[in-house]
Amino acid sequence: MSQSVAVNSNLDFVVxxxxxxxGTLLGFWLYLMSDCLVFAxxxxxxxxxxxxxxxxxxxxxxxxxxxxxxxxxxxLFSSITYGxxxxxxxxxxxxxxxxxxxxxxxxxxxxxxxxxxxxxHLIHIGAGPQRSAFLxxxxxxxxxxxxxxxxxxxxxxxxxxxxxxxxxxQENRRRLFCLSMFWHFLDVIWIGVFTFVYLMGxxx
Amino acid sequence: xxxxxxxxxxxxxxxxxxAPHASFSGYMIGFLASVFLTxxxxxxxxGGVFESKATTSLIILAFAAVQIVVHMVYFxxxxxxxxxxxxxxxxxxxxxxxxxxxxxxxxVMYNMNVNMMPGMMQ
Numbered sequence: 001m002s003q004s005v006a007v008n009s010n011l012d013f014v015v016x017x018x019x020x021x022x023g024t025l026l027g028f029w030l031y032l033m034s035d036c037l038v039f040a041x042x043x044x045x046x047x048x049x050x051x052x053x054x055x056x057x058x059x060x061x062x063x064x065x066x067x068x069x070x071x072x073x074x075x076l077f078s079s080i081t082y083g084x085x086x087x088x089x090x091x092x093x094x095x096x097x098x099x100x101x102x103x104x105x106x107x108x109x110x111x112x113x114x115x116x117x118x119x120x121h122l123i124h125i126g127a128g129p130q131r132s133a134f135l136x137x138x139x140x141x142x143x144x145x146x147x148x149x150x151x152x153x154x155x156x157x158x159x160x161x162x163x164x165x166x167x168x169x170q171e172n173r174r175r176l177f178c179l180s181m182f183w184h185f186l187d188v189i190w191i192g193v194f195t196f197v198y199l200m201g202x203x204x
Numbered sequence: 205x206x207x208x209x210x211x212x213x214x215x216x217x218x219x220x221x222x223a224p225h226a227s228f229s230g231y232m233i234g235f236l237a238s239v240f241l242t243x244x245x246x247x248x249x250x251g252g253v254f255e256s257k258a259t260t261s262l263i264i265l266a267f268a269a270v271q272i273v274v275h276m277v278y279f280x281x282x283x284x285x286x287x288x289x290x291x292x293x294x295x296x297x298x299x300x301x302x303x304x305x306x307x308x309x310x311x312v313m314y315n316m317n318v319n320m321m322p323g324m325m326q
Binding site for chain 1: 226227228231232234235238239242245246249250257260261264265267268271272275276279280287290291294295297298301302305306308309310313
C-alpha cells in the first residue's frame with residue numbers, strides 16, 4: 001500500500017529524500033548518549049554517597065530483592081515484547097504492532113506501579129529522600145529512571161493513537177524506531193540500577 | 205524512466221530508514237541470554253553463594269557488563285557500520301566519559317575520605 005503511494009507521489013519522495021531520512025535516528029541516538037551521561041552523574045553520586053547512612057537505615061535493611069527481581073522481569077519482558085512489535089511492523093502488520101505495543105505498555109505500567117509502591121512504602125516508614133545522603137541519591141537515581149519510564153509510557157500511548165489513526169506510515173515507523181531505542185536504553189540503565197544499587201546495596 | 209527512478213529511490217529509502225533489520229531469532233537469543241545473565245546475579249546475592257562480598261560484587265558487575273553488551277547487540281542492534289559508524293563512535297565516546305565520571309568520582313572521594321576523615325572509615 002505504502003509503495004503505491006510512494007510511486008504515485010514523485011514529489012513527495014524527492015522532498016523527503018532531501019530530508020536525510022536517517023538523520024532522526026542518529027540524532028535520537030545522540031540524545032540517548034547524552035541521557036546516558038545524566039545517568040553516569042547520578043550513578044557516580046550514588047556511588048559516592050551510598051555508605052552515608054547518617055545513622056539511618058541501610059540498603060540491606062530496606063531493599064526487597066524479590067520485588068526488585070519482579071520489576072526486572074517486567075522490564076525485560078517489555079523489551080522482548082517491544083521487539084515483537086518491531087517485527088510485526090517490519091511485516092507491515094498494523095494490528096500486530098499495536099497489540100505487542102499495548103502489551104509492552106502493560107509491562108511498563110506494572111514496573112512503574114511496583115516502583116511507586118516501593119517509594120511509597122519507603123517514605124511511609126520514614127526512609128524518604130530527606131532521611132540520609134544515601135537515600136537522597138537513591139531516590140534521585142531510581143526516580144530519574146522511573147520518570148523516563150513514565151515518559152516512555154506516555155509516548156507509547158500517543159503512538160498507539162497515531163497508529164490507529166494513520167497506520168504504519170513512514171513517520172510512524174520512524175517514531176516506533178525512536179521509541180524502541182528509548183525503551184531498550186531504559187532497560188540497559190536498569191541493568192546498572194539493579195546490579196549497582198539493589199544487589200550490591202543488599203550485601204553491605 | 206521516472207518510474208524506475210522513483211522505485212530505486214524508494215528501495216534505498218527503505219534500506220536506510222530500516223537499517224537495523226531485526227529478526228525473531230535475534231530477539232530470542234538476546235532475551236534468553238538476558239534472563240540467564242539476570243537470574244544468576246540475583247541467585248548469587250539472595251542465596252549468599254559466596255562468603256566474600258568483594259568476590260560477589262566483582263562477579264555480578266561482570267555479569268552486568270556482559271548483559272549490557274547483549275542488550276546493545278541484540279536489542280539496540282549496535283554494530284560498526286550503522287549510520288556510517290557514528291552510532292558506535294558516539295557510544296564509545298560516551299563510554300569513556302562514563303568511565304571517567306564514575307571511577308574518577310569514586311576514586312577521588314574515597315581518597316578524600318581516607319585522608320581527611322580517617323576516623324570515619326569503618
